[in-house]
Amino acid sequence: MKFFFISILLTIGVLGKQHTIAQGIIFQELTLQQAMSKAADPATPKLIFVDCYTSWCGPCIEMAKQEFPKKVSGDFFNPKFIPVKFDMEKGEGIDIAKKYDVKMFPTFLILDAKGEEINRVVGKAGAEEFIEKVKVALNPDNSMAKLKAAYEKDKNFRTGLPYAKALYENAKDPSVVLSEIFDNAMDYERFSVDYLELTLGAVEFGSPFFRKLMLDKSSIDKALGTEVTNRMIFDKVRKHMYLIANENGARYNVFYTPRQVEDIAYTIALLKLDPMKQEAHLCRVALYVVNKDLDGMIDYYKRYIVYLPDNDVFKGILDGILAGKVSKATDAQKTAIREYFQMGSRNAERQAKHYKSQLESISK
Numbered sequence: 001m002k003f004f005f006i007s008i009l010l011t012i013g014v015l016g017k018q019h020t021i022a023q024g025i026i027f028q029e030l031t032l033q034q035a036m037s038k039a040a041d042p043a044t045p046k047l048i049f050v051d052c053y054t055s056w057c058g059p060c061i062e063m064a065k066q067e068f069p070k071k072v073s074g075d076f077f078n079p080k081f082i083p084v085k086f087d088m089e090k091g092e093g094i095d096i097a098k099k100y101d102v103k104m105f106p107t108f109l110i111l112d113a114k115g116e117e118i119n120r121v122v123g124k125a126g127a128e129e130f131i132e133k134v135k136v137a138l139n140p141d142n143s144m145a146k147l148k149a150a151y152e153k154d155k156n157f158r159t160g161l162p163y164a165k166a167l168y169e170n171a172k173d174p175s176v177v178l179s180e181i182f183d184n185a186m187d188y189e190r191f192s193v194d195y196l197e198l199t200l201g202a203v204e205f206g207s208p209f210f211r212k213l214m215l216d217k218s219s220i221d222k223a224l225g226t227e228v229t230n231r232m233i234f235d236k237v238r239k240h241m242y243l244i245a246n247e248n249g250a251r252y253n254v255f256y257t258p259r260q261v262e263d264i265a266y267t268i269a270l271l272k273l274d275p276m277k278q279e280a281h282l283c284r285v286a287l288y289v290v291n292k293d294l295d296g297m298i299d300y301y302k303r304y305i306v307y308l309p310d311n312d313v314f315k316g317i318l319d320g321i322l323a324g325k326v327s328k329a330t331d332a333q334k335t336a337i338r339e340y341f342q343m344g345s346r347n348a349e350r351q352a353k354h355y356k357s358q359l360e361s362i363s364k
């Protein structure tokens with residue numbers, strides 16, 4: 001009898017586990033052609049949901065392990081779609097990536113039974129939020145084809161902005177559309193917050209369109225605020241300049257000529273960022289690195305970086321960049337680098353004494 005009850009409990013446990021697994025999206029092991037054939041079944045017509053992932057994509061893994069197994073995901077997708085997934089760097093996935101121009105990961109394609117793209121969703125999201133994005137993508141009025149047709153028929157701000165947003169959200173370059181809007185729209189339209197936030201987020205730093213925008217920076221500052229505008233501009237180059245300064249660009253396929261870094265450094269300098277924040281210095285440091293001018297870099301650190309607040313996390317990042325140059329430094333340069341950190345140590349001691357004094361005065 002005891003064995004009987006144990007067997008029942010184990011059976012319930014196994015069934016329960018199977019039920020839990022089945023709660024989420026059930027991805028089917030099919031080729032895309034097989035998925036199309038299955039979706040075309042007149043008895044159970046469905047759309048095709050394609051998870052385009054790579055093995056190294058962290059957000060792809062998060063969606064697969066955390067969001068797609070949820071019951072709410074299964075309840076929405078399983079009745080309406082034939083869900084399939086492909087690694088975009090292996091097997092059939094390579095051809096799918098080329099055919100549908102998949103360049104960002106994760107990308108989720110919504111296809112009809114003929115394999116024609118209805119729409120796509122790019123990027124990770126929580127299960128509920130992701131479902132809402134798919135619902136929006138399924139609305140015929142939001143299809144890329146319809147938005148493009150509307151804009152091509154009547155190129156204006158009203159048709160152009162939704163089309164540009166859809167392009168951007170689907171990892172496609174909206175710069176041509178945004179540039180056309182900028183050239184033809186009224187000032188109240190092209191200097192609206194909606195247009196500027198999208199445009200500054202999408203435009204390539206240093207491109208002809210970017211330069212055109214900068215000619216009207218005073219109007220952009222008025223609309224968004226100078227600090228917000230400057231932050232959005234700097235954020236476009238922050239990551240790449242950090243990689244250049246750390247000499248890690250090649251590892252991430254990021255390459256800049258000294259002239260390109262110089263142009264970036266000059267542009268950022270003209271923004272007149274707060275000199276007590278690292279943003280004002282990162283591009284300048286990258287310029288020293290790309291020009292292989294370690295002596296000039298050390299001197300710059302002694303003149304400016306040493307006085308940045310030690311409680312700023314980015315001060316530590318800048319210090320780490322300099323420390324990383326020691327292995328390639330001459331003996332004289334190593335001595336100069338040590339002098340810089342000695343200066344920093346003395347500044348830290350003075351700050352510590354200041355805070356200790358303040359603490360003692362409060363404690364009395």
